[in-house]
Amino acid sequence: MKWPPRVRPNKHTGLQGDTNKMTKLNSTAVIGALVIMSASMAVAGNVKQSRLNLNPGAVLTIVNGGGSVSLHAGTEQQVVINATTYSDKVEVDTRVTADRTRGEVITHTLSQQRPSAEDAKVDYDIAVPSGISVIVNTSTAPITVEGVSGDITVSSDTGQIVARRASKSHLHVRSINASVEIADVNGTHVEVTTAGGPVRLTRVSGPSVEVSTTTGKITYIGDCAGGGKYKLSTHNAPIDVFLPETASVDMEARSSEGSVDSDFPFTKKDHESYPPTGANQGRAFSGTSNSGLSSVDLRSYSGRIRVKKQ
Amino acid sequence: MNCEQLQEILPHVIDEGGNADADAHLASCASCGELAHDLKHIATQAGLLLPMHDPSPRVWNNIQQSLVSEGLIRGGRTPGSAGVTAFPQRVAPPHRAWTPLGSFIAAAAVLLLAVVLFRYTPSAAGTQAANQASASGDQQLISRISKGDPAVGKAYEESLKQVNSYIADAEKAAKDNSGDAFASEQLMDAYQHKAMLYEMAAARSTE
Amino acid sequence: MKIAAPKGKLTQVKKVIAPGLSEAEAIDRAKNGDAEAFEALYGLHKRRVYSLCLRMVSNTSEAEDLTQEAFLQLYRKISTFRGESAFSTWLHRLSVNVVLMHLRKKSLPEVSLDEMLEPVQEDAPKKDIGSPDTTLTGSIDRVNLERAIEDLPPGYRIIFVLHDIEGYEHNEIAEMMGCSIGNSKSQLHKARMKLREHLKFSRAEKTAGR
Numbered sequence: 001m002k003w004p005p006r007v008r009p010n011k012h013t014g015l016q017g018d019t020n021k022m023t024k025l026n027s028t029a030v031i032g033a034l035v036i037m038s039a040s041m042a043v044a045g046n047v048k049q050s051r052l053n054l055n056p057g058a059v060l061t062i063v064n065g066g067g068s069v070s071l072h073a074g075t076e077q078q079v080v081i082n083a084t085t086y087s088d089k090v091e092v093d094t095r096v097t098a099d100r101t102r103g104e105v106i107t108h109t110l111s112q113q114r115p116s117a118e119d120a121k122v123d124y125d126i127a128v129p130s131g132i133s134v135i136v137n138t139s140t141a142p143i144t145v146e147g148v149s150g151d152i153t154v155s156s157d158t159g160q161i162v163a164r165r166a167s168k169s170h171l172h173v174r175s176i177n178a179s180v181e182i183a184d185v186n187g188t189h190v191e192v193t194t195a196g197g198p199v200r201l202t203r204v205s206g207p208s209v210e211v212s213t214t215t216g217k218i219t220y221i222g223d224c225a226g227g228g229k230y231k232l233s234t235h236n237a238p239i240d241v242f243l244p245e246t247a248s249v250d251m252e253a254r255s256s257e258g259s260v261d262s263d264f265p266f267t268k269k270d271h272e273s274y275p276p277t278g279a280n281q282g283r284a285f286s287g288t289s290n291s292g293l294s295s296v297d298l299r300s301y302s303g304r305i306r307v308k309k310q
Numbered sequence: 311m312n313c314e315q316l317q318e319i320l321p322h323v324i325d326e327g328g329n330a331d332a333d334a335h336l337a338s339c340a341s342c343g344e345l346a347h348d349l350k351h352i353a354t355q356a357g358l359l360l361p362m363h364d365p366s367p368r369v370w371n372n373i374q375q376s377l378v379s380e381g382l383i384r385g386g387r388t389p390g391s392a393g394v395t396a397f398p399q400r401v402a403p404p405h406r407a408w409t410p411l412g413s414f415i416a417a418a419a420v421l422l423l424a425v426v427l428f429r430y431t432p433s434a435a436g437t438q439a440a441n442q443a444s445a446s447g448d449q450q451l452i453s454r455i456s457k458g459d460p461a462v463g464k465a466y467e468e469s470l471k472q473v474n475s476y477i478a479d480a481e482k483a484a485k486d487n488s489g490d491a492f493a494s495e496q497l498m499d500a501y502q503h504k505a506m507l508y509e510m511a512a513a514r515s516t517e
Numbered sequence: 518m519k520i521a522a523p524k525g526k527l528t529q530v531k532k533v534i535a536p537g538l539s540e541a542e543a544i545d546r547a548k549n550g551d552a553e554a555f556e557a558l559y560g561l562h563k564r565r566v567y568s569l570c571l572r573m574v575s576n577t578s579e580a581e582d583l584t585q586e587a588f589l590q591l592y593r594k595i596s597t598f599r600g601e602s603a604f605s606t607w608l609h610r611l612s613v614n615v616v617l618m619h620l621r622k623k624s625l626p627e628v629s630l631d632e633m634l635e636p637v638q639e640d641a642p643k644k645d646i647g648s649p650d651t652t653l654t655g656s657i658d659r660v661n662l663e664r665a666i667e668d669l670p671p672g673y674r675i676i677f678v679l680h681d682i683e684g685y686e687h688n689e690i691a692e693m694m695g696c697s698i699g700n701s702k703s704q705l706h707k708a709r710m711k712l713r714e715h716l717k718f719s720r721a722e723k724t725a726g727r
Contacts, residue, residue, distance in 0.1 A: 055660060055663075056663075056664065056667065057571060057577050131577070133577055150577060150578065151577050151578050151581065168576075168578070169578060170578040170581070189578070189582075
């Protein structure tokens with residue numbers, strides 16, 4: 001039995017901020033149409049498709065608990081959402097502001113019906129056209145972002161995060177203790193913060209790559225290309241960096257209590273602030289390779305830092 | 311005047327008006343007349359375009375961080391206060407509604423951050439206040455998250471333990487090496503990790 | 518577990534200019550490092566600054582970085598604002614300079630900004646002589662116009678945005694860009710011609726029912 005579509009009272013009053021006068025050319029009405037997709041009383045795998053019309057530069061927000069979220073580049077102008085639900089105790093809400101600058105896809109559990117984790121999960125497969133910024137937030141659902149460029153913000157408590165094949169983008173990732181894997185991403189501002197989740201970056205380069213964990217191991221395999229700024233830091237987890245001989249880096253590594261070593265053929269240089277002597281011996285080094293184009297900072301409180309040749 | 315000659319001076323005609331020859335040609339030549347009309351129309355319509363786009367919340371978050379780190383923001387430091395600079399936005403999760411717990415949690419996180427940033431001469435009272443706020447806030451956070459999903463609650467509990475250990479280590483290092491930029495940076499990093507945990511927790515709510 | 522659905526507006530940015538706080542007061546307080554005043558000024562002007570940056574660079578990530586930089590520069594320099602011009606004008610000019618500086622940095626040092634932005638020959642608009650066509654009438658759909666502007670080659674787009682959208686005069690543009698007034702006028706004309714091509718093509722596509 002299909003649930004009839006329900007229309008909720010519109011909570012959105014549209015864009016905030018300026019009180020400029022609107023002209024005929026620009027939308028004055030901010031109606032915010034609300035579309036609710038209801039799950040049918042199926043046993044498993046009930047797939048519903050919906051489409052959102054968003055303008056270039058719009059922001060799409062996706063919120064999910066359990067299940068999965070998979071984002072990939074779309075070939076159409078619309079955002080195409082395929083949502084698979086597994087019970088009728090969960091709904092998928094989608095909405096777009098009248099001026100099409102914001103869209104949302106939100107998993108809404110009907111908590112009065114006390115859904116189990118299995119009941120409440122939703123699997124999303126979302127095709128995103130270029131020019132749309134994306135924000136994804138899940139609790140346990142793993143998130144995969146493939147081939148999507150632009151402004152991407154991804155956070156999950158315990159769901160694994162994988163981001164592949166992006167370029168000239170901004171990628172922000174946060175996790176409590178899930179693993180984060182980023183591969184084949186170039187020309188991108190990358191920012192990753194996790195508490196316990198390990199972070200692995202493979203062939204990742206950008207104007208800026210920053211990874212900070214509390215206890216999550218950081219592994220970087222690549223060439224730190226592009227004349228960018230790379231910063232990897234942990235509290236007590238190991239940091240392993242594997243560079244090819246052709247890497248052009250200016251590297252500084254330092255740990256308060258952990259060991260720092262390298263078998264990479266750097267040209268050593270002296271650093272005024274923390275010369276690797278005395279108390280810092282074995283806990284710091286700095287050196288350049290080739291023309292030292294990219295700056296690389298490796299820091300830990302007590303995590304072991306190692307730099308190796310690929 | 312022929313079409314080629316008219317188009318040489320067309321930009322001037324559109325923006326500043328033409329001469330008699332130009333006007334005469336425009337009146338008699340459908341193609342040039344349409345061209346001039348279209349270009350004027352485009353210019354006029356463009357002038358009516360209004361700013362319609364807002365940047366994402368991360369822009370303000372980044373600005374805030376820079377303002378704080380550059381010392382452009384001054385908080386009120388009255389005796390007995392922790393010199394809190396009210397930037398609840400800093401820990402506000404993007405596109406989320408605040409629950410009352412969320413507000414408390416965020417305020418506790420901001421308090422901790424502000425204590426680190428603004429106390430130049432740490433006082434026992436200030437440290438105690440910060441630690442109390444921290445422990446109490448942590449417990450509330452864990453209990454709230456666990457109600458919704460015990461497994462996720464455990465993950466937060468474990469992470470909070472680790473982050474608190476990081477903060478303790480970093481505080482000790484900063485105290486032992488006062489003036490060392492590296493130690494200060496680590497302490498900032500540790501608190502930012504804590505703020506991240508609070509921010510992500512505040513995005514969850516249970517019934 | 519229920520995920521909190523956002524209530525009310527989609528962003529959590531505080532309402533700008535708190536009750537009883539005028540822009541002038543916010544500026545004064547910001548000069549003294551008042552956090553709330555900074556936030557208020559941001560909220561009031563963010564849309565215009567961001568829209569300007571976005572229209573000039575046609576890339577959301579870049580535009581956000583530039584918006585961030587513009588506001589940071591504003592806050593660093595706010596103590597020097599004496600009220601000789603409107604605050605919004607001052608901020609606007611600062612934002613344009615931030616964008617132009619960014620574009621200069623992107624180009625090779627020995628290439629000037631207008632040279633770097635000069636479109637290649639195939640991007641140049643075609644001359645339109647002796648071929649009457651359907652006129653653009655009525656209001657041009659804003660979305661189509663914005664898209665068309667986005668698709669302009671960078672050199673044309675910047676001049677077009679500065680002149681026709683933002684209202685700068687050619688002498689001001691020439692000064693900002695380090696080019697001649699003639700160059701500014703020529704680029705503007707080419708930008709409009711290019712837009713006309715694009716908009717007519719879009720309309721023809723629509724009419725053809727594609």
